[in-house]
Amino acid sequence: MTYRDNGSFFGTSFVSFVAGSMIGAGIALLYAPQSGERTRQEMREKAERTIIKAQKLEDEIKETISHLIEDIRLRVNQLMEEGKYLAEDKRKEILAAIEAGKKALEEERKKLNSKEEKA
Numbered sequence: 001m002t003y004r005d006n007g008s009f010f011g012t013s014f015v016s017f018v019a020g021s022m023i024g025a026g027i028a029l030l031y032a033p034q035s036g037e038r039t040r041q042e043m044r045e046k047a048e049r050t051i052i053k054a055q056k057l058e059d060e061i062k063e064t065i066s067h068l069i070e071d072i073r074l075r076v077n078q079l080m081e082e083g084k085y086l087a088e089d090k091r092k093e094i095l096a097a098i099e100a101g102k103k104a105l106e107e108e109r110k111k112l113n114s115k116e117e118k119a
Contacts, residue, residue: 014058021050 025046030039 014054014061017057018050018054021053022047025050 026043
């Protein structure tokens with residue numbers, strides 16, 4: 001199965017599954033050599049089993065989607081934490097570069113001042 005926009009693929013597949021099961025069961029029972037009452041009873045039983053299977057399938061799909069959402073949430077949180085650490089590391093590098101630039105600027109000023117005093 002492939003996931004498409006807003007779960008429409010799952011919904012369409014689910015409806016198709018239920019409809020196909022009902023039609024197939026109905027056709028099979030209509031051709032069976034039994035009384036009408038017995039045929040209707042079997043159709044009800046098969047419909048109930050199909051509904052139960054469909055509900056189980058729906059529950060499995062919901063659980064799978066829930067797990068996927070939780071996995072995505074965990075991964076996003078992990079990436080956000082990693083991003084915080086990277087940002088902090090870069091901030092420290094920038095501050096160190098600024099500090100080094102200030103020191104270099106101060107040394108150049110001292111050199112210029114000493115040259116002016118000599119001249």
